[in-house]
């Protein structure tokens with residue numbers, strides 16, 4: 001009898017050991033593609049990461065227990081204004097209160113394409129297949145054309161906003177994005193005309209251009225206000241984001257300068273604050289600023305600006321975190337959110353590479369200095 005009990009215990013121990021090893025991460029490597037019903041995935045510590053209930057005392061971000069303290073806001077040093085609440089019908093399309101919710105959620109990229117003011121480019125873009133993935137190869141860039149097209153029939157991107165007739169404008173958008181609903185495009189179009197500061201400012205500036213004038217430019221400054229320039233040279237003092245320029249002048253290197261009629265596409269700097277809002281007008285329909293190089297870090301105690309600036313990685317880590325009692329609408333854009341993340345990650349990498357390139361001489365001289373000290 002004692003022998004049978006021992007044998008049973010030994011069998012149970014071996015079984016437990018086998019189960020444990022079967023649950024180890026190595027065994028389940030790539031197992032998402034070979035889902036095994038007999039494995040208790042939810043009770044495995046290597047898979048179960050717990051609940052997202054670790055709250056940052058500085059910014060209120062919710063994190064998992066293994067996530068680092070500073071990943072959301074660098075322990076209070078990064079403080080960005082939160083995104084404004086989306087207007088309707090976009091808000092109800094995302095939160096499920098709109099009859100076209102399911103249709104819209106499946107086509108978020110197409111709907112954004114209808115309204116983008118710049119065009120997205122990379123050497124290769126892969127976004128096909130069942131899984132909602134978005135992959136790019138080569139450098140990512142955004143291009144902008146002129147404010148007005150050579151002829152009305154050729155209007156695209158930003159130019160579509162100034163066609164002037166709602167129905168024609170919506171038809172243009174639908175023609176370029178098959179599968180979208182005309183009525184829905186029209187209501188989103190109206191929403192952007194009413195709430196997007198870039199659309200409003202471009203239209204205000206265009207009204208100030210006389211019909212005979214063909215030589216004009218519009219500029220979106222890299223900094224909010226023109227630096228080292230006389231305000232009198234800007235012919236649209238009421239426009240906050242876009243300024244009409246009728247006189248030849250010098251611009252800052254990162255400024256976005258849009259020609260009046262020249263139909264050539266121009267690349268815009270990924271470090272310009274408007275880079276995100278022009279490409280993703282549905283995600284940032286109030287024209288919220290994206291990353292730029294001069295956002296200061298903040299002393300969490302004195303709340304004063306410090307000399308160091310926020311990096312692109314800090315900026316987007318802060319932007320995409322989920323916070324208590326704050327609805328982060330970016331996460332609801334599904335496939336468009338995937339594209340946004342890939343795009344912004346490319347921006348982070350470009351900034352890193354630029355930093356290495358610009359600081360290579362410094363690093364080399366420091367290396368030489370260290371090695372010469374070693375030889376002494």
Ligand SMILES: [Zn+2]
Nearest residue numbers: 056059072073
């Ligand atoms: Zn935080």
